[in-house]
Amino acid sequence: MLREKTEHGSWGHCGTIGEVPVAHGTPFERYILRNGLMGTKGRILLGTAISLILLVLIFRNTNWGEMWAALRAANYWLLGLAVFVTFLGVVVRAFRWRALFWPESSLSMKALFDAVNVGYLANNLLPARAGDVLRAYFAGEWADTSVTHALSTTVVERVVDTLLIVAMLFVLLPFLPLPRTLVDAGLGVGGVLVVASVVMMALSLQRERGRRILAALLRLVPRLDATVWSERLIALLDGFAILRAPGALARVLGWSILVWVEGILIYLLTFRAFGLGALSPAVAVLTICAAALGMALPSAPSAAGVFHGATFAVLVAFSVPDDLARTVAVALHGINFLTLTVMGFWSLARRGLSYGELTKRAVAPKEPVALDSSGN
Numbered sequence: 001m002l003r004e005k006t007e008h009g010s011w012g013h014c015g016t017i018g019e020v021p022v023a024h025g026t027p028f029e030r031y032i033l034r035n036g037l038m039g040t041k042g043r044i045l046l047g048t049a050i051s052l053i054l055l056v057l058i059f060r061n062t063n064w065g066e067m068w069a070a071l072r073a074a075n076y077w078l079l080g081l082a083v084f085v086t087f088l089g090v091v092v093r094a095f096r097w098r099a100l101f102w103p104e105s106s107l108s109m110k111a112l113f114d115a116v117n118v119g120y121l122a123n124n125l126l127p128a129r130a131g132d133v134l135r136a137y138f139a140g141e142w143a144d145t146s147v148t149h150a151l152s153t154t155v156v157e158r159v160v161d162t163l164l165i166v167a168m169l170f171v172l173l174p175f176l177p178l179p180r181t182l183v184d185a186g187l188g189v190g191g192v193l194v195v196a197s198v199v200m201m202a203l204s205l206q207r208e209r210g211r212r213i214l215a216a217l218l219r220l221v222p223r224l225d226a227t228v229w230s231e232r233l234i235a236l237l238d239g240f241a242i243l244r245a246p247g248a249l250a251r252v253l254g255w256s257i258l259v260w261v262e263g264i265l266i267y268l269l270t271f272r273a274f275g276l277g278a279l280s281p282a283v284a285v286l287t288i289c290a291a292a293l294g295m296a297l298p299s300a301p302s303a304a305g306v307f308h309g310a311t312f313a314v315l316v317a318f319s320v321p322d323d324l325a326r327t328v329a330v331a332l333h334g335i336n337f338l339t340l341t342v343m344g345f346w347s348l349a350r351r352g353l354s355y356g357e358l359t360k361r362a363v364a365p366k367e368p369v370a371l372d373s374s375g376n
Contacts, residue, residue, distance in 0.1 A: 044127040047298035051305030058305075058312050058326060066323035067330075070274060078273035079335065082266045086339040089262040090116060096255030097139075100153040100239060102248040104145060111142035114347035121344020122362060124302045124337055125355075130362040137361070142351065152239030159197045159240075160256050165289045166190035168260075172282050172289075178317060189293070204240035263288050267332065274328050279318060287314045291332075302337050 094113040101107055119135025132154055140147035169190050173183045203210030211234045218226035242248050267284040271277065287310075294310030295303040308329040315325035348358060 043298060047127060048300045050298055051300035051303075054305035054309040058308055058329075061322070062326060063323050066321075067327045070324055070327040071331075073275070074331070075273040078269045079331065082269040082273070082335050083339050085262050085266050085269065086335055087343065089259060089266070090120070090340070090343060092255060092258050092262060096252060096259060097153060097157065099248060099251045099255055100156055100242065101145065101149065102242045102245055104149075107139075107143045107145055112139060114351055115139040115142060117340070117343045117347035118351075118353075118358065119344075120340040121348065122358060124341050124344070126359065126362050127301055128298075134358070134362060138351075148235050149238065152236050154239075155200070155236045156239040156242065156252075159200060160252060161259075161292070162193050163197055164256060164260055165292055166194055168285055169289055172286055176282060176286060200237055201240050201243060203234065204237035205243065207234060207238075210234055210237070260288075266335065270328060270332050270335065274324060274331065276320065276324075276328070279320075283314070283318055287311055290314045302333070304333070307333050 091113065094109060094116045097116060098107050098109060098112050115135050115138040118138055119131035122131030122134045123129050124131075133151065136150035136154055137147055139145055139150040170187065173187060176183075203213065211230050214233055215226045215230035218224055218229050242252065264281065264284050267288050268281060271279050271284060290310040290313065291307050294306040297306045299306045308326075311329040311332060312322075312325050315328060316322060320328070345355070348355065
């Protein structure tokens with residue numbers, strides 16, 4: 001049997017997820033509690049290896065004196081403004097997230113804002129993007145909403161962002177002076193992402209049929225419980241119910257466009273701070289799209305390496321000197337990392353949590369977890 005919930009509702013030690021006892025949570029919630037949020041050691045090692053390899057490749061021939069000179073010559077008023085825009089961007093993301101909880105409309109903005117901040121903090125300091133899931137669990141605990149619904153909204157959020165990235169790439173790539181092979185590769189990847197997004201939407205709108213299709217496909221995988229996993233996966237698509245509400249969907253799209261506008265503004269401000277004002281806004285759009293797609297790869301915390309590699313590759317393609325391109329990549333990563341980390345610790349403190357408690361919630365419990373009668 002499960003013991004009493006702790007004072008803070010910690011599911012990491014007492015066998016609860018927020019307010020939901022494990023024995024009564026969804027199969028996905030029970031799976032996360034049993035296995036932790038950070039995944040297997042293999043996934044963590046793979047991400048670390050990719051980041052280290054990319055960092056070595058990017059910085060192996062660096063002239064550190066040139067980088068230091070570029071940092072000293074930068075316009076820190078513009079960089080400070082980029083930090084402020086980053087803060088505003090998190091506020092906008094919190095408003096967008098609340099819109100994604102349709103039909104719920106009275107969730108606390110303060111709770112969701114803190115959950116977003118802590119999620120970004122975890123992504124910056126913990127492996128395997130644990131913050132993406134922690135954000136949903138803290139929303140369940142602080143905003144009194146369904147954890148499963150919160151998890152499904154993060155899936156929809158990713159799909160919306162992916163579709164906007166693809167739309168921007170389809171508009172920009174044919175008109176930018178890039179090698180044809182690179183353009184074709186970008187459009188090909190974009191096409192695959194669009195197809196994947198459409199499939200997820202279709203599965204969510206035909207839930208029972210989608211569950212049966214997923215179960216049939218999963219039965220092809222040896223030693224996998226297709227029934228349990230099909231339920232876990234289809235539950236993550238429930239957030240697509242917002243497709244049935246045009247007004248709510250329009251609000252989500254509006255907030256999403258604002259999110260990307262502020263992101264592009266951060267890149268433009270940083271470019272200007274390092275004397276790259278001659279680069280067109282199209283280059284800023286392409287750079288942020290490349291960085292976002294690069295961050296989808298397994299990596300070390302804060303997307304180290306994959307972010308730098310994508311940013312560096314685009315800037316060099318537009319004739320930015322190598323050391324200056326490295327410096328701009330480091331600056332953009334630093335602005336994002338430092339701003340979101342400070343905001344995350346601030347929200348942790350406001351919620352009476354320590355960083356140690358946060359890390360405990362991101363690993364599997366050492367104590368036995370009560371299961372339901374099916375053994376799930």
